[in-house]
Amino acid sequence: MSFSPAAAHPRYDALLAEWCDLLRRCQEPGADGAPAPDPEPYGRDLLGRWGESQRKYHTLDHLQAVLDRATELTAYAADPDTVALAAWFHDAVYRPDRSENEERSAHLAERALPEAGVGAGRTAEVARLVRLTVTHDPAGDDHDGEVLCDADLAVLAGDPAAYAAYAAAVRAEYGFVPDDAFRTGRAAVLRQLLDLPALFRTPYGKEQWERTARRNLTTELELLTA
Template structure:
């Protein structure tokens, strides 16, 4: 998607004057996110996140770290794996080092990617915005949310319904048990109520 490639190239160009290398990095990302198994964790997901984060760009202190985290946080995605975030963070760290990104930005990016594993609360506003953007689909209108839940089921097609329903309900209930699904006031004010309604309705559909 050109809407993603352009900001990626602009980001990378801050650190390297090797356009051919930047092109190789983008092609690597595009190949991963466009894999046929990706029904939700694809370039459209990144595009949605970028739109959400762009609205709060002025509040983000380390925008480069958040952008790198956006592009790399799901670069490794195996629904049956349990170390996707660790592998994604490792690849991000390697690529960022190759283009000369500052260590503190690399570390912030790594922390953001690893945080998507559990989505725990954080005192870091940048991390809060990033995690909220990652979950923003939960607070979308019902039609968008319904397409999302169908896409997630397709990604986990290798699991029979009974196992999938147990696991999915556990994840959804964990969200409902949170004091607030969204970490920042900007996202919570806009999306919290709708997210809880969507999740509750999905649980009802799973029970049915």
């Protein structure tokens, strides 16, 4: 087996074990009574993807953070395991120079999960949730969508040092883009987020993260456009 750079991450083994436990809970028995596939190869493939060298923000640390925030918001989810699967897949395909990463990540889930023993209904829901991270604008009754989107955006509510590190990692990920073009594109993203009626949809997210996140976004936008 070839060495994956992701395997050097200090949380690699813990994340792999977490994935294996999650997938086992979500697997369905085969029609012929055959045992469910071993979760570990699927987990190693996903971790390898999250550890790719072109990633500076969308890394294993981001995966861990989204999983942690989703766990923090478990009480608001209709199906926490489906949300967790979507978190694993939501940026599993990521190229900074491509615009269809969420769609390609959803396609990966649609291919891999049935092969791994996950039923069609849950697979379709995971793919739907992954696609929702394009807009971060779930419907009012979409509780699992609210949890995933809040978990994904929770980084926006970091303290000043954490937010600065996040913004720097995003800039590093787009290091191939000239400064002027990056500032224009990043400003458009920030305005799109600020134009949302609410960044966070769960009661916890609204109370704990909304105000800080808007302040951080506004400050970054002001710096970019000064």
